[in-house]
Amino acid sequence: MSRSLRCCVPFALALLSTGVLAAPQNLTVISFGGATKQAQDKAYFQPFNASGAGTVVAGEYNGELSKIKAMVDVGHTSWDVVEVESPELLRGCDEGLFERLDPARFGDPAQFVPGTLSECGVATYVWSMVMAYDQAKVAKAPTSWADFWNVAEYPGKRGLRKGAKYTLEIALLADGVAPADLYTVLGTPQGVTRAFAKLDQIKPNIQWWEAGAQPAQWLVAGDVVMSAAYNGRIASAQKEGMKLSIVWPQSLYDPEYWAVVKGTPNKKLAEDFIAFASQPQTQKVFSENIPYGPVHKEALKLLPEDVQRQLPTAEANLAGARAVDAEFWVDHGEELEQRFNAWAAR
Secondary structure: OOHHHHOOHHHHHHHHOOOHHHOOOEEEEEEOOHHHHHHHHHHHHHHHHHHOOOEEEEEEOOOOHHHHHHHHHHOOOOOOEEEEEHHHHHHHHHOOOEOOOOHHHHOOHHHEOOOOEOOOEEEEEEEEEEEEEEHHHOOOOOOOHHHHOOOOOOOOOEEEEOOOOOHHHHHHHHOOOOHHHHHHHHOOHHHHHHHHHHHHHHHHHEEEEOOOOHHHHHHHHOOOOEEEEEHHHHHHHHHOOOOEEEEEEEEEEEEEEEEEEOOOOOHHHHHHHHHHHOOHHHHHHHHHHOOOEOOEHHHHHHOOHHHHOOOOOOHHHHHOOEEOOHHHHHHHHHHHHHHHHHHHHO
């Protein structure tokens, strides 16, 4: 028996006592595909199947709530568990698209990264928007978003994600706003104006990216001197031998969640799967296969130190980081994205 399967035997035995193993059911689990889904398959899907608790039928989508809404509206739910981003979790919860969950069902809340358990979802991993640079192409390592704005000391283009979300936060951090005050400031008209004024300072030097793979490619090619980037993309580039570095202080982290689709006849099994995927041992396997952070604090202790250092949820990396305020973006995202698009087009 493989190490990853041995870790989950106690969970399977617990389910045996409830009779679940006597009649395995299919459970449709929908995620975003790609390398993340491959890691989920190794860490969660295959071990869950082997436990006898049920059989995962894995699918993928682009995160659109419209498909889930259509199922719920007609009362025919063919998906059981879905991976959703934090703003979509809040919207879906408000609109009645997801089942309400009891956070205590999934373990001691104190053992989870703050903000990763909610009434409609349980986080499955945490990713970060970080600053990255090629250490071979800078004389002195940048340490903050203020350095990102320092075109005198770091001449050249710098990459930012083309959109208001994350970009406005980064601008305010560069302008000296404390991470704890970020959304209080951005929630005022003066704060929004301040963010765009800060972006004006380096607008000619910005190279906008829209695909997660672009920052690493541009850094290696020398097209940009530094860039905002998803930490997993940079860690993958590092594994491939690219001499890229991450600046963790002032990073922005955000969880991805498991949610249970409203009306599924398999709610209990869906909760069993989420509880299974929330164990330290299974989350360890996931993070070994892709450098995104486990949400169970005990999982970090099971990982080698070199892996821990790459994760958004490592204690040192969380110390200077700020959680993205999903509720803020649900409330203000549309208007801020429209203003950003108008500003970027000028």
